Amino acid sequence: MNGGTMAGQIAGAGKRPSATETLGALVPLVPSLLAMAWLVSQAKWFWSSRPDLNFGWVVLILCCYLLWDACERGVTLEWRARWWALAAGVAGAGLLFVVQVYQAAFGTNAASTQGLALGVLLICAANVGFAYGWRGVRLFAMPFAFILVSLPLPSIVQGFVVNGLQHRVAAIDTELLNLMGIPAQQVGSLIQLPNGTVGIDEACSGIRSLQSTVMASLFIGYLSLQRASLRVLLLVAGVLLAITGNVIRSLYLCLSAYHRGIESISKVHDAAGWSILAFTAVGVILISWWFSRMEAAANRLAMSARREENHREEAGADQAEQTKV
Template sequence: MPAAVALGWMWFRLVDGLRLVWSLDPRYAYGWAVPVLCAYMVWLRWDRWREACACRADGGESERKAMNGAQPPEEAKSAEATGPGGWARAFLSPAVAAVLALAYAGVRLVQEANPWWSLVHWTLALVCVGLTLWYGAGALAMARLVGGSDRTPPWRLFVFPVAFILVAVPWPYVWSEPVIQALTRANTWAAVELLGWWGIPAVPHGNVIELATGQVGVDEACSGIRSLQGTLMLALFFGEMHLLGWRGRLAVVAAGFALALAGNLARTLLLTWVAAREGGSAIEAWHDPAGLTVLALCCAGVWLVSARLACGKGSGGVQPEWRMTRARGSSEGPGEDRTHRETLETMLPRWRMAAWAGLVWVVAVDAAVAGWYARVESGRGGGPDWELVWPENEKEQIELEVSRAAGELLQYDEGRQVRWRRADGKVCQMSWFRWRPGRAAGYLAKSHSPVVCMPAAAFPLEWISEVRWLVKDGVRIPYRFYRFRGDAGPVHVWYTRWEEGVAEQSFARETAGPWSRLSSVWMGRGRQGQRVLVLAVWGVTHAEEAERLLVEEELKRRLRLRRSPGETNPFSNGPVSERWAVPAVSDGYRSDD
C-alpha cells in the first residue's frame, strides 16, 4: 500500500505537469488518452498471460485459436518466469532505486519552476517508469515465491505498457524544431510545385505561399508534425492490440508517417487552391475540417495496416509459439519449498522497508520543494512598474492581426500590435502581450520569443546580444537585441519579458541557452503576471544604429513610470483587444528548450 501511494503521487505529478502541454499545445492533445491506454495495456497483458496459463494443459491449441494465429509480443514470447535472479535481481538492486529517488528530488525542484520544460518532463517520466517497474518487479518476485511462478507473470512483460507514457511527452525543442521547419519547408515547396503544374502561380517565402489573391501561411499543423506524433502513438497501440512483432510495428509506424505527410500535403494544396479561387478569407471555413479529415484518415489507415499485418503474419515473421516453460521458481519438492520460504522471509521485510521509504521520501521531497519556493518568493519584493504609450496618427499606421492558430497557441489575455512608418522611411512594428497570474503564465510568455518566431518565417538569426538595460524614470528594464537576415535587408528586434510585481526580473539572469531555466530555481516559479514587449525595425543596416533608433528614439518616449501600481491595464491609450496576436512572422512555434 505505501508503495502504491508513493507511485500514485509521482504519476500524478507527472500527469499534472504534462497536462499543461496537452491542454495548450494542439500537437499533444492526444496525450489525455495515453495514461488510460497504458492502464488498459497492463490489464490486457495480464489477462493474456492468464489465458496462456489456462490453456497450457491442451498444449496451447486453444490459445492459438483464440489469437487467430497472431503472434504474442516479443517480451511475452521469450519471457520465462524466474525467481528473484538474473535481470530481476539486477533491476531490484537498491542502488537503482536510490538513483531514481535522487533523480525524482532534483527534477521536482526544477519542474516546479519550469512546468513547460521538455527535459523536465522526460526526466520525470523516466523516473516514474523506472520506479514503477522497480516496485512492480519486487512485488511480482514475492508473489512468485508465494503462489508459484506458474501463476505470476515476469515483470518484463509490463515494460512496454508502462513505458508507453513516453509517447505523450513533448519532444525536446532541439529535436522537434528542425523537424518542424524541414517538414514545413518541404510541404511548402511541394505544394508550390504542384500548384504550378495546375496552372496556379505561387511563390514560396519561408513558410508562406504567395498567391495572386494573397498569402497562405503553412503553420506547423500543415507541416505534418502534429499528425506524425499522433500517428506514432496510434501505430504503437495498434501494434500491441494486434500482437505484432517488432518488424510489424515498425512497418505500421512507417505507413502512418507516409499517410500523415501525404494527407497534410493534400490539405495544403486544398487550402491554397481555395485561397487562389475565393481569396484568403475563404480558408477559415476549410482549415479545421481539412485537418480533422486528415487525422481521421491517418487513424483509419494505421488501423487497417496493422490489422492486415496481423492477419498475414508477414511483417514480423512467423514467431515461435508463446513458450510457457516451467520456471525455476515453481515448487518441486520439500527442500525447494523450504528455500522459497526462507527467501520470502528475507525479502518481505526489505520490501516493506523499501515501500515505506519510498512514501516518506516522496512526501519529504514535495514538502521541501514547497518550502524552498515559499522562501525564495517571499524575498522578492515589489518594485516600480512601467506603462506603454502607443503610437497615434503615425504615417501608414495599421493594427495587425494573425492567424487563429497562433492566438490559440499563445493563449494571451490581453494584447495589441501596431505597425507604422517613421518620418525617415523606416518601418517599425510594436507587439505587446500580457498573461494574468497563474501557473502557466511564465510558460506562455516564454513561448513568444524572436529566436523561434523569426526563423519560422524565413528570417535566420545572425546574432543575439547579452542582457542589456533600458533605464527610464527609475525603472530598469532588461532586454536583448537580435539581428535577423531578410531578403530585403536585416531586421533588428528589441525584446523583453517582464514579471509584474517583483523588483528583480528573472529575465535579467537568463542566459541565451536552454540551461537558463535552471536559474528559475533561485528566482521563483514565475506565476506572477507576465508581459512581453517586442519592437522591430526594418531598413537599418547597422545594428548600433538600429538599437539607438529603437531605444533612444522610440522606447524612451513610449515607456513611462506607472502612476497607479494597482492598475492591471498598461495601455495608456488605445483599446485593449482580446484578439490581437503576434505578427505574421510568428505562427506559434514554441521555445521550450
Template sequence: MFVGFWTWAIWSCAEHWRGNPNYSYGWAVPCLALAFGLRRAWMNEERGEVRATWGRTPFVLSLALAAVVSALIFGLEFARQQMWHPQIVLELICLLAVGFSFYAFWRGSGWTSARAQIFPVVFFFTAVPWPARFEQPVTSSLMSWVATATAELLHWIGVEAQTSGGAIALRSGLVGITEACSGIRSLQAGIMFGLALGEWFLLRPGRRFALLVIAVALALLTNLGRTLGLALQAEWHGVHAVEKVHDMIGNVAISTLIGGVWLAGKLMSEPKPPRPVVPVRHFLARASAFLRGMLVVGEPALAAALIASFIAFISARGLYAAIEAQDHAQTSAFFGLRADASRSPQILPVPKEIWNELRPTSGDYIRFESLKLPRGGADLYHFFWKPSPWNRFALVHRPDICMPGVGWQSTAPPEPVEVEFDGGKVRCYLFRFRQGNHHAVQVWGVWRNGIPLSLDYQVAQVLGDAEPPPELELGGKRRSATEIVACSLISVETAPSAETAVAVLRSVFEYNPQ
C-alpha cells in the same frame, strides 16, 4: 507509490497537453498504456506466468531508499515549479515513474511480468514533449517542405503558385504555413498511432517497425493533402474562405491518418489461435493480492518511501509558494480599449490560427477604419497571458521572427519608440517590412510582469537551449504575466508613416498600470 508516480508524471505532462495543440493527443496515451498493460497482465495470467515475489527489504536499505526517493522528488518538483531546465526535469520525472514501475513489476511478479510490461510503460513517452532544440528544427524543415511540395502540386494541376518563406503566394493572396500546418502535429500523432496499433494487433517487431514507417509516411502525406486543399480553397474562393473549411479539412486529414494506419495494421496482423479465458474474478483477485503485497505487508521499504515522498512533495511546493509570495505579480492586463474611443474601431474575433498558436488568456483583434489611413484602415492586436510557466513561448512570436516566415522581408532593423499614453510613456518597437510592392509598418511592444522587454533575447534563450537574460523572468511563474500590443499598417508602393501607426495605437488603447 505506483499511482503517485504516474499521477505526478501525467500531471506534469498535462500542462503541455493542455497548452500546446501539438500534444493534445497526449490525453489518450495514459488510457492506452493502461489498457495495453492490463491486457499483457491478462495474457501472462492465461499462461500461468504471474507469481508474487514480494519480500522484506532490510531496515537500513529501506531508510536509504526512502531518503534517495524523497530527495529526488523534492528536487524535481521544486525545479519543475521554478522552470529550471523544464524539459530535462519533465523527462526525469517520467523516467522516475517508468523506473519504479519496472521495479514494482519485478518485485511483485518476477522478470517475466516486468518484461511483458516494457511496451505499455515506455509507450507513455510518446506523449512526452520533444526537446525544443530537436522539435524546432524539425518544425522549420517541415514548414519549408510543405510549402515547396504544395506549390509543386499546384503547378501540376495548373494553379500559379510561388513559395515565399514559409508561405504560398497565390493570385488570390498569401497562404501561410504556420507551425500548426507544418505537419509536426500529424507526425507526432502518427508515431503514437503507429506504435499503439502495432501493440493492438500484437504484431511482430519487424512488422511493428514497418507499420511505424507507414504511419509516419501517412502523417506527412495527409498533412500535405490538407495544405493542398486549403490552398485550392484560397485559390477558388479567396483567402478569407480558408477559415470556413480549415477545421473540416483538418478533421478529414486526421481521420484518414487513423483509418489508414489501422487498415495497414489489420493487413499486417496474423490470425491468433484461441486462448483459454481467465475468469475476471480470478484476475482481479490476483491483482488485488499484488497491490496488497506491494503497499502493505510485503515491502515496508515502499511504505517508508511513500511517506517520505509525500512529505518531500509538499515541502517542495510549500517552499516554492513561500518564495513566490514575496514577488509582486501582475494578474490582469494593463492595456485596454479606450472608453472614449470613436466608433471607428471594430472589435472582431481573433483569427483562429492566431489564437491557437498563441493560446493567450485574453485577446482582442481591432480593425480601425479611416479614409485617412493607407488601404482604409489599421489592424491592432492586444494579448494577455496570466502568470504561467508556459508564457515564455509567447516571446518567440515577434514580428521580426514571424513575418519573414509568411513572405515579408525586413527593410530596416527594429527601432525603439516611446509611445505616450495618458501622460506616461511606454517603450515599443517599430518594424518595417516589404512584400513585392506592399509595405508594412508595425508598432509592437511586449511586457513581462508589467516591465517592457528589449529585443536582445533570442529564440534559443526562450526555449531553454541557451542562458536567458534575467529580465525575461523565465524562472518561476508568478512574475511571468505577459502582455503584447501591436498596430499594423499596410500600403502599396510607399511605406506607411510610423507616426500614423503610433497615433492609431494611442487612440485605440489606454494604459493603466495597477
C-alpha cells in the same frame, strides 16, 4: 498461492483470469501506480493548455487498458532483490531529485517534464523488477512507457521537427502547384500565390496528426501484431500516411485560396484537418489488418512446416527401428 502466480497459471492454461485475480496482480505495482499518478499530475497542464497535446487524456485511458491487459496475460510474483532493479531505482530517485531542484529554480518546461518521466519509468522498472523479474519488465514496459507519446518534446526537438515539416510541406505543395500550372513560390514556410500568401503554420505542418498517428500506430500495433518488425513497419507507414495527408490538406487549402480567395481558407481549414485525420486513422487500421493477416499466414506456414518436419523425423525413426529388427 498468491494472486500473481494464480493469474500466471490460469493464463498458461488458456483461460482469462478473473477481475479479482487481475487486481491481485496489480497490488505489487502500487508504488509504480503512485509514481505514474504523480507524473500525470505534472503533465495534465500540458494536456489541458496545448491543443497539440489534448490527446494526452486519451493516452492515459489507453495506458490503463494496456496495464489491465498485461495483468490478464498472467504474471508470476517473484519477490527477489535484483541488482539491476536496485540500480534502476537508485538512478530514478537521483534523476527525480535533480529534476525537482531544476524545476524549483527555473520552473516546469517540456525538457524537465521529460526528465521526470524518465525518472518515474526507472522507478517503475525497479518496482516491477523486484516483484516480477525481467519477464515482468518486458510485459509491463508498454503500459508504463506508452505515456511518453503524450508528453511535450523539448523545445529544440519540437522546433526542429515542426520547422522541418513546415518547410518540406511548403516545398512539396509549391512543386505540385507549379505542375498544375498555378504560379507559386516558396518563401520559407510561406507559399506566394498570385492573389495572396498562404502560410504553413504549426497546425498545417502536420505535427498534431503526426503525434496522434504515432500514438495510434504504437497502440494498434502492440495489440494486433506479434512481430516487432511488423510493428515498426506499421509505425513507419503511419508516419508516411500522416505526412502525405497533410501535404494533401495544405495543397487543398492553397487551391481553395487560389480559386476562391484567401478568405476562403478559414471556412474549410478545420473540415480539411478532420478529413485528413480520418484518412490517416482508417489507413493505419487497414494496414494493421493487412499486416495481421500476413502474420497469421506466415505463422500457419511455419506450423505446417514444423509438422511436416516432425512427421519426417518420426518416419525416419520408425524406418531405422524396422531396419534394426
